[in-house]
Amino acid sequence: MADMTQSAAGQGLCSCHVCNLVSKRERASVAAHCPRCGASLHFRKPGSVSRCWALLIAAYILYIPANLLTIMETGSLFSYRKDTIISGVVELWRTGSWVIAIIVFIASVTIPLLKLISLTLLLVTVQRRSRWHPRQRTRLYRLVELVGRWSMLDIYVVTLLAALVQLGSMATVKAGPAALAFGAVVVLTMFASMQFDPRLIWDPLQKERTP
Amino acid sequence: MVHNSAQLIACHDCDLLQREIPLKPGCAASCSRCGAVLYRNATDSIERTLAYTLAAAVLFVIANVFPIFAIEVQGAHSAINLLGAVRSLWDQQMQFISLLVFLTTILIPALELITMTYLLLPLKFSRVPAGYTHFLRMMQIVEPWGMVEVFMLGVLVSLVKLTSSFKVIPGVALWSFGCLTLLLAAAAAAFSARDVWARLDRKPGEEVAAWPI
Numbered sequence: 001m002a003d004m005t006q007s008a009a010g011q012g013l014c015s016c017h018v019c020n021l022v023s024k025r026e027r028a029s030v031a032a033h034c035p036r037c038g039a040s041l042h043f044r045k046p047g048s049v050s051r052c053w054a055l056l057i058a059a060y061i062l063y064i065p066a067n068l069l070t071i072m073e074t075g076s077l078f079s080y081r082k083d084t085i086i087s088g089v090v091e092l093w094r095t096g097s098w099v100i101a102i103i104v105f106i107a108s109v110t111i112p113l114l115k116l117i118s119l120t121l122l123l124v125t126v127q128r129r130s131r132w133h134p135r136q137r138t139r140l141y142r143l144v145e146l147v148g149r150w151s152m153l154d155i156y157v158v159t160l161l162a163a164l165v166q167l168g169s170m171a172t173v174k175a176g177p178a179a180l181a182f183g184a185v186v187v188l189t190m191f192a193s194m195q196f197d198p199r200l201i202w203d204p205l206q207k208e209r210t211p
Numbered sequence: 212m213v214h215n216s217a218q219l220i221a222c223h224d225c226d227l228l229q230r231e232i233p234l235k236p237g238c239a240a241s242c243s244r245c246g247a248v249l250y251r252n253a254t255d256s257i258e259r260t261l262a263y264t265l266a267a268a269v270l271f272v273i274a275n276v277f278p279i280f281a282i283e284v285q286g287a288h289s290a291i292n293l294l295g296a297v298r299s300l301w302d303q304q305m306q307f308i309s310l311l312v313f314l315t316t317i318l319i320p321a322l323e324l325i326t327m328t329y330l331l332l333p334l335k336f337s338r339v340p341a342g343y344t345h346f347l348r349m350m351q352i353v354e355p356w357g358m359v360e361v362f363m364l365g366v367l368v369s370l371v372k373l374t375s376s377f378k379v380i381p382g383v384a385l386w387s388f389g390c391l392t393l394l395l396a397a398a399a400a401a402f403s404a405r406d407v408w409a410r411l412d413r414k415p416g417e418e419v420a421a422w423p424i
Binding site: 003004005006007008009011013014015018019020021022036037038039076092095097100103104107134135138139141142149150152153154155156157158159160161162163164165166167168170171174175179180183184187190194198199201202203 | 219220221222223224225226227228229230244245246247279280282284285287289290291295296297299300303305307308309311312315316344347348351355356358361362364365366368369371372373375376377404405408412
């Protein structure tokens with residue numbers, strides 16, 4: 001009889017990551033396939049922690065040029081300016097577009113930082129087999145998954161402006177190298193959060209260990 | 212084998228084993244340990260998702276063909292549509308960004324709409340689409356990368372930035388993108404992979420049966 005207070009993996013039951021069907025799996029060492037959809041079964045995402053760390057570290061490294069280099073160059077007959085992510089937000093704030101400044105600040109500064117810090121926290125606590133607030137940590141993971149995509153905002157804004165404002169000497173907008181780095185940060189952190197397996201947060205609380 | 216264990220469900224966030232219970236329409240079941248939403252009783256999920264998807268497909272074409280907006284300053288005029296923006300960025304030696312924008316706003320939303328129609332249209336008429344497991348798997352993989360709603364916000368932010376120095380003329384695609392965002396959100400909310408699997412589990416000719424409890 002299945003125990004409804006324990007994890008499925010602890011009872012040799014494996015949930016299919018494609019169709020969610022729960023099926024019996026005797027040994028973790030033998031490759032198994034879902035009886036309904038044929039996808040290969042894993043108790044936990046394979047190599048979750050190390051893959052997530054690798055992607056996250058790459059994202060940390062690229063986060064530095066993403067913030068230090070120019071994301072957008074604006075030139076016209078009367079003025080020329082280079083903007084980093086932060087100076088772009090400051091400029092929006094200074095010219096009175098407060099709502100837009102706040103939206104861009106949240107999407108380009110708060111969310112990437114939140115993702116990097118949260119994933120680091122989750123990985124460290126999972127590796128230490130911490131039993132500290134598992135429900136809150138799972139919520140944090142869901143938040144990271146939910147908001148991650150919105151950091152693409154700045155990439156789209158730069159794309160649209162750089163493509164549209166090509167009026168020669170009158171006005172020209174160019175995308176800078178930081179756009180490349182920032183785009184890579186967004187993609188890498190999205191892959192990192194996909195690789196992370198939130199079920200690892202709960203494993204230390206189980207009576208039986210994953211076979 | 213499938214049906215014996217189908218009544219069991221393991222939470223995708225904490226792996227707690229639970230038993231499925233029948234739900235009232237519009238209700239959702241959440242995990243008793245971590246609070247994740249496990250499944251919901253979406254009435255007519257397949258029909259409603261199909262309707263939203265087909266409507267979204269029409270708007271998707273319009274949104275990609277017509278210009279998003281145009282700017283005018285001292286007689287000079289410039290207008291873009293989405294594909295034009297992608298191409299322009301490619302020409303400016305920003306291939307990675309160009310590709311990223313192309314994937315997240317054109318290719319993947321298009322793939323999603325085509326896959327969704329391919330899966331749901333036959334199911335609506337009680338037929339099983341060939342190779343459905345691969346298509347359902349593909350849906351799952353590409354789903355996080357379709358970012359039309361983020362792009363829509365990007366369009367709005369660009370509009371505000373542009374109005375400070377140019378005369379901006381909104382295009383047809385601007386409104387289409389707005390409506391497309393709403394329709395895609397409605398389709399995503401109506402879609403339930405669990406219902407699709409339940410319908411696929413049914414043997415041909417079998418009467419409409421509830422998911423075994």
